[in-house]
Amino acid sequence: MRKITFPHMGELRIPVKALIQELGQEALEPPKISKKTLDLGVQYSPEFACLPLKINLGNFIEALEMGADTIIMGGGCGPCRFGFYGEVQQELLREMGYQFEMLVLEPDLLEDYRRLKQVFGRVNCRKIARAIYLAIKKLRALDSIYKMVLSGRASEKVEGEVDRLYDHFLEQLDLATERARINQLHKEYSNLIKATAGPLKKGVEINIGVLGEIYLIIESFVNLNIEKKLGQLGVIVRREINMSSWLAHFLHLSNEMKLIEKAARGYLRNFIGGHGLDTIGNTVRYARKGYDGIIQVAPFTCMPEIIAQTILPAVSVREGIPVLSLIFDEHTADAGLNTRLEAFVDLLTRKKRKQLEGSIYHEQVLSGG
Amino acid sequence: MSKYYLGVDVGSVSTNIAVLDPFGNFVDKVYLRTRGKPVQVIKEGLRLIQERHNDLEVGGIGSTGSGRKLAGVMLGADVIKNEITTHAVAAAHLLSGVKTVIEIGGQDSKIIILQEGIPVDFAMNSVCAAGTGSFLDQQAARLDIPIEEFGDYALQAANPVRIAGRCSVFAESDMIHKQQLGHELPEIIAGLCQAMVRNYLNNVAKGKDIKKPVVFQGGVAANVGIKQAFERELDCPVIIPDNHDVMGAIGTALLAREEVLRKKQQKSKFKGFTVTDFDFTSNSFECEGCPNQCEIVNIYQNEELIARWGARCPRWEAV
Structure with missing residues (x-):
């Protein structure tokens, strides 16, 4: 039996592990991303590669040390450099003397199927269907519950309650092997999270849309827990970029991209790789939905997001929505991030309070009160 | 008895305390060098305030700056606020209608854009400390000029030389190079001021719409050379508030006052001036x-x- 490993990206480990196990192989989850992972990745990576390459490489090294013999990695065909990272990492790891087989999944379903068959051997169709079904089921439960966490933190009665529940949920979901159990967990934990709701911590409702490069958005280790920090500051985080939405787009099951392209018109008309176009289009859409602010996150040297960043000031002015761009690399420190987040949230809160007070004043004047 | 409000700003280079009266008007300030010993300096500052104002009743206290958390738990602050918000609040309070705040402190620099007294955009230096107080301090020490007179030298220059301001390491070697070519000191210092301002406008203030009135605050605002360079580049007058060096402290004191009044809090969380005796x-x-x-x-x-x-x-x- 093979020992198959994969890079970490948020809680993607849960559905990926389910998939590998259901297909009859052993899933070897790399250790949780830590400072050690980052140090290893930085040490063996080219300096100007972006953070995802470095962390992935750190994951692989740690997993290979634990005895993994096969790596599954995502690919792509540009303009974002990520598409080539699998190949680069393969070279780097071989130079370091590791023996392994690497499977890079490209946006070509037939070719992927052929490659997967090489790794997993002959598996009957029913088993494949069940494995994919179970993995997607877990993924969707995961993203659905996390969406509740993102808004729930802003109004939890006991500080940290929502995160405690989420951690329990993850543990249980990881162990689940039946469809019914996943459904049950989904229902149970959405009720539990709903029950934590009290009044908004801030007194006013502040909605911030988080946009940018998908790995940085999803992986909380590299974004220094930005969504949790925002939640603790009493903000409702609106984030629609997750693995479910990515998968829907990848399989051409969603019309999201059409809406994004339409909204971005007037600012950007081309696909510029990664989520660059999404960042522009969604900033426009979120502004029109009435969100209070946008935070763009991206790794240092990220080409698509740098292009988006230079367009954002114009979008911000014309659509009337404040935007904060944050660039992360291995040198980014917690203190600087906290100061910026706090200041941004203060800015939005003061603006909102003034708007609300203004309208109350207006009503009083009109009603003669 | 009327209640006063205190603001404590613990920065990388200086630690400042501001005292406001019950209506939020400025009463007194203390400006001390942090010298890497925040706890000791906070105590020292409070002792000075206590000596000058006997029996001061404190209605609220706020902390800010990079040491805000430490100061907050030490003193029992009613608000612990980041330095961007506090600087914006103080500027808007002192000069209603301010549209741009330039703040250059010991190790960071920021720009805040306001509309109708509310900050709507800001930026902070992220990768580079060139043009901040620490660098100017260092250069003044190298040239053996007291930092207080640094700006005056710049004003004497007729033809400022061009100094590479992209990075503090390059700026320093370029200055040494220009000195060795035989340029006069005032011209080099004036060139440095201009380079710092260019660096600020191209990095921190990049893409921001700088509108009048412009307020310049933070420790570096004491440097007339930098002020003049800003006025030339922006082609508009730059206002320096009387208490430009303690604006962060004033801002957090104002926020403490707002917090206490908004929550109708009877008593401040302040531990009292006895904290100066605590260990x-x-x-x-x-x-x-x-x-x-x-x-x-x-x-x-x-x-x-x-x-x-x-x-x-x-x-x-x-x-």
Whole structure:
């Protein structure tokens, strides 16, 4: 039996592990991303590669040390450099003397199927269907519950309650092997999270849309827990970029991209790789939905997001929505991030309070009160 | 008896305290060098305030600056606020209608854009400390000129030389080079001021719409050379508030006042001027729970643990 490993990206480990196990192989989850992972990745990576390459490489090294013999990695065909990272990492790891087989999944379903068959051997169709079904089921439960966490933190009665529940949920979901159990967990934990709701911590409702490069958005280790920090500051985080939405787009099951392209018109008309176009289009859409602010996150040297960043000031002015761009690399420190987040949230809160007070004043004047 | 409000700004280079009257008007200030000993300097500052104003009744106290958390737990602050918000609040309070705030402190510089008294956009230097107070301090020391006179030298220059301002290391070697070519000191200093301002406008203020009135605050605003360079580049007058060096402290005192009044709080959380007699100590250790090896810091007040930070996970949350 093979020992198959994969890079970490948020809680993607849960559905990926389910998939590998259901297909009859052993899933070897790399250790949780830590400072050690980052140090290893930085040490063996080219300096100007972006953070995802470095962390992935750190994951692989740690997993290979634990005895993994096969790596599954995502690919792509540009303009974002990520598409080539699998190949680069393969070279780097071989130079370091590791023996392994690497499977890079490209946006070509037939070719992927052929490659997967090489790794997993002959598996009957029913088993494949069940494995994919179970993995997607877990993924969707995961993203659905996390969406509740993102808004729930802003109004939890006991500080940290929502995160405690989420951690329990993850543990249980990881162990689940039946469809019914996943459904049950989904229902149970959405009720539990709903029950934590009290009044908004801030007194006013502040909605911030988080946009940018998908790995940085999803992986909380590299974004220094930005969504949790925002939640603790009493903000409702609106984030629609997750693995479910990515998968829907990848399989051409969603019309999201059409809406994004339409909204971005007037600012950007081309696909510029990664989520660059999404960042522009969604900033426009979120502004029109009435969100209070946008935070763009991206790794240092990220080409698509740098292009988006230079367009954002114009979008911000014309659509009337404040935007904060944050660039992360291995040198980014917690203190600087906290100061910026706090200041941004203060800015939005003061603006909102003034708007609300203004309208109350207006009503009083009109009603003669 | 009327209640006064205190603001404490613990920065990388200086620690400042501002005193406001019950209506939020400025009363007094203390400006001290932090010298890497924040706890000692905070106590020293409070002692000075107490000496000057006997029996001052404190209605609220706020902290800000990079040491805001430490000052907050030490003193029992009603608000602990980041320096961007506090600078914006102070500027808008002193000059209604201000549209741009330029703030250059010891190790950071920022720009804040306001509309109708509310900050709508801001930026902070992220990768580079060129043009901040520490660098100017260092250069003044190297040239053997007191930092207070640094700006005056710049004003004497007829033909400022062009200094590379992209990076403080290059700026320094370029200055040495220009000195060795035989340029006069005032011309080099004026050139440095211009380079700093260009660096600020191209990095920190990049893409921001700078509108009048412009307020310049922070320790570096005392430097007339930098002020003049800003006025030339922006082609508009730059206003320097009387208390430009303690604006952060004023801002957080105003926020403390707002907080106490908004919550109709009867009593401030301030521990009182007796904190100057308390013994504050800290120690740190490396957690061995996981490969992150977080450095956990414990803060003790008279040997009792009052705060702890530095962890990535909730393991050390409970005090």
